Amino acid sequence: MNILFLLIPIATGIGIAGVIAFIYAVRKGQFDDLSTPAYRILVDESERKIDELDSK
Template structure:
């Protein structure tokens, strides 16, 4: 039973840490463009260097 007094606050702190990291990432624009990085690998490298 004593372990619950340690594990519950640790789980809450870990959860708050993940939520704050997610909110920070969304405010900095990490999730704005999800399509371009996936399509970038399909383009020819010589095509990118021409322009």
């Protein structure tokens, strides 16, 4: 069972990494607007750029 002395710190480390990632995402505004991105993804960003590529 002594392996727990290694496993628990690793598990805790992963947990803390998760919390840090979450707080980072919150600060970067990932959760500010939850509905618009769902529609935004339906629009192609670079409509014109694709046309240009096709013509080349």
